[in-house]
Amino acid sequence: MSRILVIEDELSVRENILARLEAEGFDTIDAENGLKGYQMALAHKPDLIICDVMMPEMDGYGVLTMVRQNPLTASTPFIFLTAKADKLDVRQGMEMGADDYISKPFTRTELLGAIAARLQKQAFVAQQSEKKLAELRRSITDALPQELLLPLSEVLAFSKVLVESYDTIKPQELLETAQNLHNSSQRLQRMIENFIMYAQIELLATNPEELQALRSCQTLNPSDIIFAIAIQKAKQYQREADLILQVANSNVKIAKRDLKKAIEEIIDNAFKFSEAGTSVHVKAATEKDGFKISITNYGRAMSNEQIASIGGYMQFERKFYEQQGLGLGLILAKRITELHGGKLFIESGGTELKTTVSVLLQR
Template sequence: MPKILIIEDQLEVRQNIEDILSLEDYEVISAPDGETGLALAKQHLPDLILCDVMMPRVTGFEVLMSLRQDPNLAVIPFILLTAKADHHAFRQGMELGADDYLTKPFTIDELLHAITTRLDRHYQRQAMVESRLDNLRQQVTRSLPHELLTPLNGILGTSQLLINFYDSLSHNEVMESLHDIKTSGERLHRLVENFLLMADLDLLLASPTRLEVWQSRLSQYTELPLSLALVLENLGQNQPRRQDVEMMIVPQRVQVAEPDFQKIVQELLDNAFKFSLPGTLVQLEAVAKNGTCHLTIRDHGRGMAKEELNSIGAHVQFRRHEFEQQGSGLGLTLAQRLTELYGGKLAIASVPGEGTTITIQGWESDSI
């Protein structure tokens, strides 16, 4: 039975709506003011909220704003009720995240139709999120055990070696073992981070309300070449390949939050290192064209065939029986989704035996 919260300061109106919804087998909760309504929303987590606009102390707009800022309440469908058909008020409500608007007096059919429509859309959205989660769970179930066990076995095996033979090992052998443990730990940490980020992005893309909460991040900037220099300083186990990187960077500010920008470049560089031999050139170029940033990463490795390019996705690896590279296959997918989240487009061109070029276009930028 769907649970509906009514927030309405006029007693007669509130009781009439309660009676109508109760007859339609809805579970009804009501509040005489916005402050009480917010408290009941947090307590009961209703499936839908009907809220009057003009109320003393806390208005309907303020109730809506508070709800949309609370992660536990942000996705609840919200219908504003008003006695005045004001276009400005209507736009204000919709911009704050209202799902619908009813002008008093409204008919029983109008009320029930608005509620049914918003609940149906809400349930469809929930079903889509659950479908994405089920798909992610299946992908993780197939790929996660192996990818977690590989570095974990390295940590356990090397630490056991130190325990058993510490007294007979030289200082250099101990340091080498500790370095191996650290490398495996870093790989395990990054793998878990990537799986969590992929789950967050799946939910984000399936829920417009979650995307609204992210809007402040989408307006942040990253300065080049400073941020790229930081990426190269923190290559982790790929640090020996730093000398293979050739950069050509035009100074500019790119409209991408710095943590996400660095994550994108880190994953693309990792992919370039993974599929090319040490000592071969990896070119990193960032130029500005018509107010947008054009970022290119080019390796001279083994490349990918057309069918492999068409199959790129999370948890996918190519020709693992031929090439025992490490990784879960998440990197390119994460880079692509983050790129698109900021209005960019990621393109891949590859020739088997010659290498791969990844280009990002469309991010807004300005010179510095």
């Protein structure tokens, strides 16, 4: 049974709507002004809101603004109810995030038709979300065991060499085996950490309270973090000469740990999927819309279809290229950025096979 919140200051109109909705089997709650209506929305989390425009305490536009800004109610279908509905009013409401308008006086058919359309659309969105989660579960089931087994088998193989040859192995061979063992262990650890973090992100995205708290985080002097990660990754791939740094500074609205993880994954990809001797350009600068961090490499390009299809546990052209890892780097960076209210863009292709991944964060 869908729950509908009716916010209307005229008692006769409000009671008329409530009676019609209850006769159709809807669970209803109501408020006589905008401020109380917003409070009711937070307390009861309705499936749909019907709201008058002209009201005391807080008008309908104020209610809509508050509803859309709060993660608890941001996606709730919202229908305006008004006697004043010229084109400018309708456009204003729609631009602010209203889903529909019903003009007074209205018929039973108009009211129920508008409600049915909004609820059906919401149900479709929920179905798509569930489908996406099902695909994620299937991808995890298919990809995770094999991806984890590869570095684990390497760890076992190298450790077996040490056990079986401990009394005859030469110092240089011992060092090489130990280094290979260490590298395989690090890769396994990173895969597990990425898997856990991706699962945590998907869970956090469904918790409005945690999401709201996360978006209040801020990082001061992000340039220090970007510099440190870029230099560390260049050394890891023995490509210090390929690194070009051009980083300005600005406070950004993102948790320090999350910024570090997102930039680390993007820069790692830039080195991993480009050849030694080609440049990796890391740039960060303040722009009108926020703080933009761009990482460019001149390796393998991505097609438009591949860029549009970025998702967890997805790797592109795997049968043609040897790739290690769960393919979570870009999707982790993308989801982290989005959770903090930012955006991630990818530009790839052209004659230079250039790929640029840009993160735009709020300041």
